[in-house]
Amino acid sequence: MKSYFDKTHTWGRIWTVAALVVFLLVPVAFSIHLNAWPKAEYFFKGLASVAIIFYPTGIIEVISYAPLLGAAGTYLSFVTGNIANLKLPCTMSALETSGYSVSSEEGEVISTIAVAVSSIVTTLIIAIGVLLMSVTGFVKEITSPDSPVYPAFQQILPCLFGAIGATYFYKHWKITIAPLVVVLAVLAFSGGTQVGVLIPISVAVALIVTHVMYKKGVFGKETESVRNE
């Protein structure tokens, strides 16, 4: 007879494949409805610059998070996303409070409850938020060029990535310097270089320099701080 873990993997695989099919049907449905299909050239060009980062990052994330989230927790987390800022903290605190290890069957149950409830609550809050935005028309008004807040919306990206990046830069300043210098050097010569081109350059520099520093033992003394993040 199959164990609970084995059955979890069977169900997890079924739901994951179903999710993959359903998610891929979204752009198909949009394209059919609007009778507008992307040109292969633009699609592959756009995809290439993100896939080069997100595909390896996706693999690294699966390997890094899977041991912490439990089996069902991992299948669920990767469908709903927002793992580092939502699913992982929920699971860690639930396991700590309950006192179970994630590798035990009890821990598997607790982590599944934590991730499932988090997914349900998050999905409902986002849906309610979207409904409120749609009913009030709030979004359209604030983003029009006549709007008094238009200059702020023009600067969304610096504000968004400043807020996301701040703690990364602070904790990992050694990793930050090299890609920043290289990106600024590229932009100094060619200010029109777009983000799609800059990202692969910046990520490659960050990964290479980090790996070299790791090999040279630069992060040796940071072991504790990195693990506690």
Next chain:
Amino acid sequence: MDFKSSPFMYAVGSIIVIFVLAQSTFFLVRAIKRGKELGIDSEKMKNTALQSALFSIAPAISIVATVIVLSGALGVVLPWIRLTVIGAIQYETSSAQSALNAMGNAAGIASAITDPEQFTTVAWVMTVGSVMPLVILPFILKKLQKGIGKAMGKNKLWSDLMSAAAFIGIIIAFVGRAILGTGDKKEDIIGDGAGVLSITGLVSSVAFMLLFSFLVKKFPKLKKIESFAMPLSMFLGMGMVLLVNHLLPSAYLIEWRY
């Protein structure tokens, strides 16, 4: 009616929400049943659910803020779907920006998409660009969980560092453009190149985020604001842009990379 927010689009979004809720409920019910069989105290399971729900409220609101941010260019429905499944801020923003840049749209998500073909291209890139974990999970998770849990140690540090490096690389590309990137020369849009306002937004959002982190560390009672710190810093950064623009109207025109 805006094609990006038609009833059809909302219907597609609703189907995705129903799918996610069904999957989560399936695993939740299954876990509760197994928990009872194992003799786990019902109170313990209830507390886990309640704690997890409370833990999720603030980050979920910050995700709604990201939907608002992206909705200016993409409408409400696509960001809603993308941030309900797989999504995370860095992925979705860079995917959308990259797809628009590939089509020669230099303004990217700073302006509304009006061309359906550009819209569907963005939807395809955002979706296909994010599915890798779902492709590999069915093949590797079972083996992975049996083996890798024991082999963390040094490799854990390396994988943590490499993940951080990849994220920093992405963020730096956007930060670099805010410092030295030029705007769209064909369209001659004021305010889309690096200048006083882009630096104001960047520096102030970094400063607010660091301030919040410092305050939370210094005063543990403020722990509650931690989950809000990121979206709050972003909005305060945008607020500072408006303030500088209001106090120094000519600042809007100062772009060293126009």
